[in-house]
Amino acid sequence: MSKLTNLKELALPGDLIAEGDYNEGKNTYQEENKIYSSMVGLVNQTGKTVNIVAIKGFYMPVIGDLVIGKVVDIRMSGWIVDINAPYSSMLFASDALGRSFNLRRDDMTAFLDLGDLILAKINAYDRTRDPTLSIKEKGLGKIKRGQICEIEPSKIPRIIGRKGSMVTMLKRETDCYITIGQNGLILVSGQKPELEFLAIEAINMIEKDAHTEGLTDRIKEFIKMKKEKMIS
Numbered sequence: 698m699s700k701l702t703n704l705k706e707l708a709l710p711g712d713l714i715a716e717g718d719y720n721e722g723k724n725t726y727q728e729e730n731k732i733y734s735s736m737v738g739l740v741n742q743t744g745k746t747v748n749i750v751a752i753k754g755f756y757m758p759v760i761g762d763l764v765i766g767k768v769v770d771i772r773m774s775g776w777i778v779d780i781n782a783p784y785s786s787m788l789f790a791s792d793a794l795g796r797s798f799n800l801r802r803d804d805m806t807a808f809l810d811l812g813d814l815i816l817a818k819i820n821a822y823d824r825t826r827d828p829t830l831s832i833k834e835k836g837l838g839k840i841k842r843g844q845i846c847e848i849e850p851s852k853i854p855r856i857i858g859r860k861g862s863m864v865t866m867l868k869r870e871t872d873c874y875i876t877i878g879q880n881g882l883i884l885v886s887g888q889k890p891e892l893e894f895l896a897i898e899a900i901n902m903i904e905k906d907a908h909t910e911g912l913t914d915r916i917k918e919f920i921k922m923k924k925e926k927m928i929s
Contacts, residue, residue, distance in 0.1 A: 701740075714749070715731070792831055
């Protein structure tokens with residue numbers, strides 16, 4: 698008996714996606730008569746060949762992760778937030794307001810409206826339900842100032858650097874606050890817009906050259922050179 702996971706369903710590494718009379722395709726591997734996914738992606742079939750179409754640029758939620766999201770819908774129970782993941786996330790009004798929610802008394806748009814950006818943490822997530830968010834901790838909530846830049850989520854560890862060395866250098870040299878979302882979105886906030894844009898330019902360079910050696914020193918010199926030009 699042959700069996701295939703629903704087409705376009707999201708698969709994770711190690712997931713069984715087909716069994717029986719199927720052939721392994723791109724981003725899959727086979728053990729006996731079973732085919733498994735080797736990466737995060739969507740199930741696809743061409744004839745008898747099963748493939749995984751890689752999802753590039755998306756973030757897979759992890760409980761406790763700090764993320765930056767955008768409010769894309771408002772429901773009776775809260776806000777739907779895009780966190781650059783294959784799934785939408787939910788911020789419940791009762792959690793955001795810190796008290797019971799009353800539809801007649803509370804204007805949800807006065808707290809968060811469509812298009813607003815928030816800094817939040819993944820509160821809950823498993824493969825049976827979409828992730829939920831929390832903004833209860835100090836420093837979380839609506840983002841009111843600064844610039845947002847977006848990079849591949851897989852490059853976030855390089856932006857942080859070993860023991861935080863890269864991001865510490867970026868903060869010091871650009872005199873900006875830099876808040877890194879694990880979902881690939883980064884908030885840069887400084888006293889001068891030109892320094893914010895300089896920090897973003899440096900972050901984009903790190904993403905592009907993440908695989909190269911001596912990157913921290915090169916980025917430091919780049920920032921120094923740019924700042925000298927600003928002064929002159």
